[in-house]
Amino acid sequence: MKSVILITAIVIIIGCGFILSRTQYFSDRNKSSVTYSQENKEEYIIPLHQTFFDSKYFNSAIISAKQNSSIQGVKAIIIPHHLIAAEIMANILSQTKRDNINNIVIIGPNHEDNNATTITSAYVKWQTPLGQMQTNNNLVNKFLSDLKLHNYPFPFLKEHSVGAVIPFIENYYPQAKIIPILFNSTASLSDAQDVASWLNNNLDENTLVVFSLDFSHYLQEHEAGIKDEITKSFILSRDVNSIISLSSGYVDSPATLATAIMYADYQNLEIKIIDEKNSNDFLEQPSAETTSYFSIIFKKK
Secondary structure, rough: HHHHHHHHHHHHHHHHHHHHHHHHHHHHHHHHHHOOOOOOOOOOOOOOOOOOHHHHHHHHHHHHHHOOOOOOOEEEEEEEHHHHHHHHHHHHHHHOOOOOOOOOEEEEEOOHHHOOOOEEEEOOOEOOOOOEEEHHHHHHHHHHOOOOOOOHHHHHHOOOOHHOOOHHHHHOOOOOEEEEEOOOOOOOOOHHHHHHHHHHHOOOOOOEEEEEEEOOEEEEEHHHHHOOOHHHHHHHOOOOOHHHHHHHOOOOOOOHHHHHHHHHHHHHHHEEEEEEHHHHHHOOOOOOOOOEEEEEEEEEE
């Protein structure tokens, strides 16, 4: 009887050990499938998502923007990422186009907040109707290393704050490499300070910084206009403390907007608002819930 009990106990112990080892195996395997180290610089391919491109809006915007005159000395811009506002994106990119741009930093909101860290970047390639755009892996690697972040490409699969801008970048700057940066909605002023400081210390004269932002959301047009005036006053007064406390009723990424202002301060850049629009300006039938847009340039004084 004792021998039977002993054998049964041994079988149970061996069985538990097997289950634990299998559990650990699958846990480790799952971790390895979603963890990307800085050393692994193989780009994750981002297919063309439906929120990234609309041929009707894109083609019309590119054609109309051909008539624009150029603006010199621009180091950074703010443009929207809604496809119906393609006209604004094309206008400002065509006006600020320079042949010597080799790198473009695109900074915008991580709408889904689908990263544990408040700042996201990664080595990726975007498929576009015009071809393919890829990251500057050396600069992305330095950004990740300096800010102690991990290469995490998954938010970019559906993130239109970057994806919707990429086809326009490829049209005007096909030779450029991308440094993509996302802020979660919980990003702080300190996060924005870290990114602005990094931009100031690591970018050369052949780099354009694109801050991808939509402003007031889900409001009637009149109410949106009131909030836009408040946001505009914070931008022109460079009041980052007020900006970082704004809700989505004002801007979809306060941290991105604060970073833009701090980068302008570091670089001693003039802030100039080029255009202000509401989504109803682009719709045949006005909507009760609207989104507002600004195009802004940051240029040498």
